[in-house]
Amino acid sequence: MGTVPLNQLVKEKNAEVEWKAFELRPEGMEPPKMPDGYYEQAKKNVQMMAEQYGLEMHWNDKSKHSRRALEGAKFAEKNGRAHEYHEAVFKAQFQQNKNINDIDTLAQIASDLGLDEEDFRQALESREYEQEVLADHEEAQQIGITAVPCFVSGNRGVMGAQPYEALVKLVEEN
Numbered sequence: 001m002g003t004v005p006l007n008q009l010v011k012e013k014n015a016e017v018e019w020k021a022f023e024l025r026p027e028g029m030e031p032p033k034m035p036d037g038y039y040e041q042a043k044k045n046v047q048m049m050a051e052q053y054g055l056e057m058h059w060n061d062k063s064k065h066s067r068r069a070l071e072g073a074k075f076a077e078k079n080g081r082a083h084e085y086h087e088a089v090f091k092a093q094f095q096q097n098k099n100i101n102d103i104d105t106l107a108q109i110a111s112d113l114g115l116d117e118e119d120f121r122q123a124l125e126s127r128e129y130e131q132e133v134l135a136d137h138e139e140a141q142q143i144g145i146t147a148v149p150c151f152v153s154g155n156r157g158v159m160g161a162q163p164y165e166a167l168v169k170l171v172e173e174n
Contacts, residue, residue, distance in 0.1 A: 021070035021136035074129035
């Protein structure tokens with residue numbers, strides 16, 4: 001579930017994983033008005049994807065934005081806990097129905113992972129990593145990324161949830 005296939009890919013194919021920030025809905029943008037039935041279909045799509053890939057995943061209406069979570073990921077990365085942090089945020093978003101843009105929620109995740117909660121909270125409140133998140137987002141736009149997750153190896157990439165075999169093929173071809 002979550003990043004487990006990535007951990008397997010790292011181990012089996014000696015792949016290196018570098019997490020980059022990407023906001024589907026950048027902070028400050030309100031969700032656009034969607035046609036009738038859009039959200040019902042989106043919820044069904046999440047459920048179908050969860051079943052297809054054997055994930056526990058549920059629709060979450062609480063998180064409209066993710067910039068704080070992405071900034072927290074930069075802190076976790078600097079402290080050697082990037083993979084664990086991403087897994088915990090995935091669980092918070094898709095399994096625990098939490099708001100992943102809430103500092104208290106994220107500080108609890110950081111603390112649970114053994115990160116210094118006070119330093120983590122200070123980094124989010126001061127927006128210490130915001131420019132790094134914005135730079136990642138700009139890079140993604142420049143190379144044409146429009147969806148998450150996106151996996152890039154060499155000069156090729158695939159967007160959206162992928163079966164493990166597709167990731168292996170991507171790594172082996174580059």
